[in-house]
Amino acid sequence: MSLLVVGSIALDTVKTPFGERTDVLGGAACFFSVAASFFTPVRLLGVIGDDFPDRHVQLLRSRGIDLTGLERRVGGKTFRWSGSYEGRMDIATTRDVKLNVLGEFKPTVPAAYLDSEFVFLANTDPVTQSHVIRQVEGRRFAMLDTMNLWIDTKRDALLEALRLVDGVVMNDEEARSLGGSSNLIFAMNALSNMGARLLVVKKGEHGSVMLRNGEFFALPAYPLDGVVDPTGAGDTFAAGFVGHLASTQDLSWANLKRALAYGTVTASYTVEDFSLDRLLSIDRSDLDRRLNTFVSMTTW
Amino acid sequence: MSLLVVGSIALDTVKTPFGERTDVLGGAACFFSVAASFFTPVRLLGVIGDDFPDRHVQLLRSRGIDLTGLERRVGGKTFRWSGSYEGRMDIATTRDVKLNVLGEFKPTVPAAYLDSEFVFLANTDPVTQSHVIRQVEGRRFAMLDTMNLWIDTKRDALLEALRLVDGVVMNDEEARSLGGSSNLIFAMNALSNMGARLLVVKKGEHGSVMLRNGEFFALPAYPLDGVVDPTGAGDTFAAGFVGHLASTQDLSWANLKRALAYGTVTASYTVEDFSLDRLLSIDRSDLDRRLNTFVSMTTW
Numbered sequence: 001m002s003l004l005v006v007g008s009i010a011l012d013t014v015k016t017p018f019g020e021r022t023d024v025l026g027g028a029a030c031f032f033s034v035a036a037s038f039f040t041p042v043r044l045l046g047v048i049g050d051d052f053p054d055r056h057v058q059l060l061r062s063r064g065i066d067l068t069g070l071e072r073r074v075g076g077k078t079f080r081w082s083g084s085y086e087g088r089m090d091i092a093t094t095r096d097v098k099l100n101v102l103g104e105f106k107p108t109v110p111a112a113y114l115d116s117e118f119v120f121l122a123n124t125d126p127v128t129q130s131h132v133i134r135q136v137e138g139r140r141f142a143m144l145d146t147m148n149l150w151i152d153t154k155r156d157a158l159l160e161a162l163r164l165v166d167g168v169v170m171n172d173e174e175a176r177s178l179g180g181s182s183n184l185i186f187a188m189n190a191l192s193n194m195g196a197r198l199l200v201v202k203k204g205e206h207g208s209v210m211l212r213n214g215e216f217f218a219l220p221a222y223p224l225d226g227v228v229d230p231t232g233a234g235d236t237f238a239a240g241f242v243g244h245l246a247s248t249q250d251l252s253w254a255n256l257k258r259a260l261a262y263g264t265v266t267a268s269y270t271v272e273d274f275s276l277d278r279l280l281s282i283d284r285s286d287l288d289r290r291l292n293t294f295v296s297m298t299t300w
Numbered sequence: 301m302s303l304l305v306v307g308s309i310a311l312d313t314v315k316t317p318f319g320e321r322t323d324v325l326g327g328a329a330c331f332f333s334v335a336a337s338f339f340t341p342v343r344l345l346g347v348i349g350d351d352f353p354d355r356h357v358q359l360l361r362s363r364g365i366d367l368t369g370l371e372r373r374v375g376g377k378t379f380r381w382s383g384s385y386e387g388r389m390d391i392a393t394t395r396d397v398k399l400n401v402l403g404e405f406k407p408t409v410p411a412a413y414l415d416s417e418f419v420f421l422a423n424t425d426p427v428t429q430s431h432v433i434r435q436v437e438g439r440r441f442a443m444l445d446t447m448n449l450w451i452d453t454k455r456d457a458l459l460e461a462l463r464l465v466d467g468v469v470m471n472d473e474e475a476r477s478l479g480g481s482s483n484l485i486f487a488m489n490a491l492s493n494m495g496a497r498l499l500v501v502k503k504g505e506h507g508s509v510m511l512r513n514g515e516f517f518a519l520p521a522y523p524l525d526g527v528v529d530p531t532g533a534g535d536t537f538a539a540g541f542v543g544h545l546a547s548t549q550d551l552s553w554a555n556l557k558r559a560l561a562y563g564t565v566t567a568s569y570t571v572e573d574f575s576l577d578r579l580l581s582i583d584r585s586d587l588d589r590r591l592n593t594f595v596s597m598t599t600w
Contacts, residue, residue: 182389206503226483258600
């Protein structure tokens with residue numbers, strides 16, 4: 001089943017204790033679409049500038065990603081993010097952000113995308129997220145991601161978007177902040193009361209917790225002894241989650257649990273190298289093999 | 301099967317966002333022995349002073365805990381710890397420590413305890429831990445807990461003790477420190493190479509990870525929306541773990557996984573109130589009921 005993803009496409013400059021990469025392929029929608037393409041056909045809605053290398057476009061196309069909604073703005077420059085990680089690498093330090101063409105990104109969903117049944121609104125301005133989701137009336141399941149910036153500056157718009165969609169994913173600090181409690185479970189219950197029907201909280205190396213209809217489900221992270229670059233972990237976690245749901249078209253609680261495990265193993269590959277390098281070196285059978293290993297590491 | 305625990309018995313003064321308690325029952329061996337008494341007969345080896353209230357002794361006795369090894373030192377004062385928790389309550393701030401009679405604690409294992417098959421060496425000086433475990437020659441399974449103080453000041457003695465026992469439990473910061481890596485999984489592999497045959501790492505609200513023979517197993521924490529006082533969480537986690545092993549006498553990997561789950565739910569009760577108050581309000585069927593809930597929250 002087709003999965004529409006809307007969000008940023010970026011050229012990233014990243015420094016970690018394991019090296020540095022300049023202007024590599026990045027952006028939430030980009031990470032998401034490549035990772036989700038292991039599971040289901042993906043449609044990408046995003047904007048790039050003149051400077052976006054053709055080889056990156058070819059790469060996305062080679063993954064079977066529908067690029068009807070990829071707008072190349074003439075005279076514009078691609079969104080750029082520069083950041084670094086140190087020590088435990090659990091927090092990205094942003095060194096520079098240039099929104100460029102992303103600053104005026106107010107997308108119209110192409111006619112060919114309007115029948116998308118699964119939609120992922122990668123982290124963007126919640127006003128834009130609401131604007132997009134209102135255009136895809138027939139969607140069966142829409143999920144959004146967000147970040148502290150919007151919690152701090154556009155809280156009301158974010159709460160409105162949160163009520164429009166079927167699921168919300170964020171990291172634990174964001175959940176504590178928006179939910180208004182230092183206790184994560186208390187904060188998650190609060191977010192549920194604010195209208196989050198399905199809530200998935202990412203905790204990086206500590207795994208994830210999910211809440212729907214008052215029921216909690218939690219998984220640890222996949223144990224990794226070598227994290228090279230955490231960039232894109234959250235986006236590809238969401239891609240494994242929503243990608244599995246879209247491919248199975250099954251929104252049961254049991255299948256949501258399985259989706260969370262797919263999110264976990266998908267993200268575990270992402271962080272093993274810079275940019276999309278590791279994900280591009282594996283195939284679907286690798287994901288399934290690691291999923292089976294993960295079962296034996298977490299089931300008793 | 302009898303489970304011997306050696307370690308501190310304390311009078312704690314604790315302040316959390318939910319209140320303050322003065323001179324309540326505490327200490328690692330005390331938390332451990334009460335929690336382990338849900339699972340198996342417990343033998344306590346520890347020292348108290350003149351000032352230790354008789355009602356606390358009666359309480360321990362009422363749990364069926366063998367107090368043959370409880371030494372009341374005339375003219376001495378009981379070990380006291382005073383600490384506080386704020387915000388996320390994941391870190392205790394020690395406000396005051398008075399070792400008192402614990403300062404000269406170099407215990408001789410009573411003859412009646414020498415046939416103990418399971419032994420838990422609660423956090424103490426690793427020299428003392430080695431001294432004790434060498435006396436219990438016939439034990440089938442011994443585990444030790446430790447803390448940053450010994451990692452920083454008695455590293456060699458700690459590594460020696462670690463090689464004498466069958467299992468080691470510590471928190472994640474301690475594992476990263478002793479294992480010499482900011483990556484927990486890397487650090488755990490390093491500890492395994494240093495001689496830790498079974499390694500259990502506690503991560504507080506983020507659950508736990510276990511390693512034996514190169515195999516990892518991880519569990520999230522039990523989701524709690526109201527943590528009142530984290531004191532004793534680690535000790536009662538270890539009690540659920542070792543208590544289940546002692547009661548089943550089964551050291552298989554499958555049973556170690558189940559033991560980790562028992563540790564998780566035992567600790568989850570502890571933190572719901574001050575001191576041992578919550579644990580003393582439940583019975584074994586409550587532990588088993590929460591274990592079943594935990595299964596549905598973590599198994600897919």
